[in-house]
Amino acid sequence: MLAALESINLGDEVYGECTTTQSLESRIASLLGKPSALFVLSGTMANQLALRALLVQPPHSILLDSRSHVQLHEAGGVASLSQAVTVPVVPSNGKYLTLEDVHRHVILGSDIHFAPTRVISLENTIGGVIMPAEEVRRIGEWARGEGIKVHLDGARLWDACSVPEPSAELLGEYAGHVDSVSVCFSKSLGAPVGSCIAGDERTIASARHMRKAIGGGLRQAGILTAMARVGVEEVFFGGKLGWANAFAKVLAEKWTALGGGFTLPVDTNMLWLDLEGRGIDDGIWEEAIEEGGVRIWGDRIRLIVENSPEAVEKAKKVMEIACKAADERRANGLEKGDGKEGKVGESTYGQSN
Numbered sequence: 001m002l003a004a005l006e007s008i009n010l011g012d013e014v015y016g017e018c019t020t021t022q023s024l025e026s027r028i029a030s031l032l033g034k035p036s037a038l039f040v041l042s043g044t045m046a047n048q049l050a051l052r053a054l055l056v057q058p059p060h061s062i063l064l065d066s067r068s069h070v071q072l073h074e075a076g077g078v079a080s081l082s083q084a085v086t087v088p089v090v091p092s093n094g095k096y097l098t099l100e101d102v103h104r105h106v107i108l109g110s111d112i113h114f115a116p117t118r119v120i121s122l123e124n125t126i127g128g129v130i131m132p133a134e135e136v137r138r139i140g141e142w143a144r145g146e147g148i149k150v151h152l153d154g155a156r157l158w159d160a161c162s163v164p165e166p167s168a169e170l171l172g173e174y175a176g177h178v179d180s181v182s183v184c185f186s187k188s189l190g191a192p193v194g195s196c197i198a199g200d201e202r203t204i205a206s207a208r209h210m211r212k213a214i215g216g217g218l219r220q221a222g223i224l225t226a227m228a229r230v231g232v233e234e235v236f237f238g239g240k241l242g243w244a245n246a247f248a249k250v251l252a253e254k255w256t257a258l259g260g261g262f263t264l265p266v267d268t269n270m271l272w273l274d275l276e277g278r279g280i281d282d283g284i285w286e287e288a289i290e291e292g293g294v295r296i297w298g299d300r301i302r303l304i305v306e307n308s309p310e311a312v313e314k315a316k317k318v319m320e321i322a323c324k325a326a327d328e329r330r331a332n333g334l335e336k337g338d339g340k341e342g343k344v345g346e347s348t349y350g351q352s353n
C-alpha cells in the first residue's frame, strides 16, 4: 500500500481532478454492477449518506436488523441527518433477516399514525454471518414491488464473497438486488481509511452533494484511494481474505475440541464464543486473555489478514487457560458440595458474576 503512493495523482477531488480516486470509484461501480460510486471517509459515512440519498422527506422509517451497525453504532445518525425513525427487527432465525421478518414489521399504507417504511437497510455479513444472496433477492424483489428502497451495508461484503474463493460475480449478484450498497476498505481489506457507496447516478450525485455538506469533500483523496485500491486487488482478489477465514476455522476447531459452543455460526472470520455455556465468566476470560498475551474483545474473536500465526497460537492458549480455570473452579465447587451437585455448580457460576 505504501508503495502505491509513489504513483498517485494528487489532483483535487472536490473539483473532480483526482484520477486515482476516479479510477477506484469506477472499479467499484463496475464490480458492483452500478452506474456510479463515491469514495467516503468511513463505513458510517457511507451508510448515512446512502440512506440520506434514498430517503425523501419525513415522516419515514427504515426497517433494519436490531443488531445492525446503522441501528447500534452510528450515533443515531439517521435521526439527525435523515429525520428518520428506525424499526429494529430481531431476525426470527437468529442469523439474518428474511422476507418473512420484513412482512411482519414493514409499515405500508397511508395511516397517519405511522411513519411508512421507505428503506429496508440490510447488512452482510452481519457479525461474520453470511446473509444468503437468495434472501437478499427475495427482499429486494418484494421491496421493489412496494416502492421501498433497499440499502445494503456491505462493510463486510468482501468476507461474504470470499468463501470459498473471492468472487466478483457474487459481489455483483448481491449488489444487483439492492438500490445502494456500501463497502469498506479499512476493515477486512486492511487499507488505512475509507469506504465506497455504489448506486444509480441520482443516488450517488445526491450522496456526493451531502458528503460536501458534512465536511467530507476531500482534496488530495488519491493518498487514500490508492491504498484502498491495493486492498481490493491484492487482499480481496489476491485471495488473502481466505487467510483470515482459515485462522477462524483453526480457532473454531480448537474451541470445539475444548468442549466449547458458539452463539452464531462461524461462516467467515468471526467467532462468537458461548463462554457462559462453557462455564467461563468475565473474570476467568479476562485473566486468560492477559496471560495469553493477545487482544480479544469479549466473546467475539475477529481474525484479519494481518494476524500472525503466533497470534492465533496465543488465542488458542487463551482458550486452553480459560477452559482449565473453568473446569478447576467447577471441580472445587463440586468437591465442597453436599451431594446436591447441580445446585452447588449453579451457585459457583453465580458467585463469579
Ligand SMILES: *Cc1c(COP(=O)(O)O)cnc(C)c1O
Residues within 6 Å of the ligand: 041, 042, 043, 044, 045, 047, 069, 070, 123, 125, 153, 154, 155, 156, 184, 187
Ligand atoms: C465497521 C462497520 C461499519 C462502520 O465503519 P466505520 O468505518 O467504523 O465507520 C459499518 N457497518 C458495518 C457492518 C461495520 O462492521
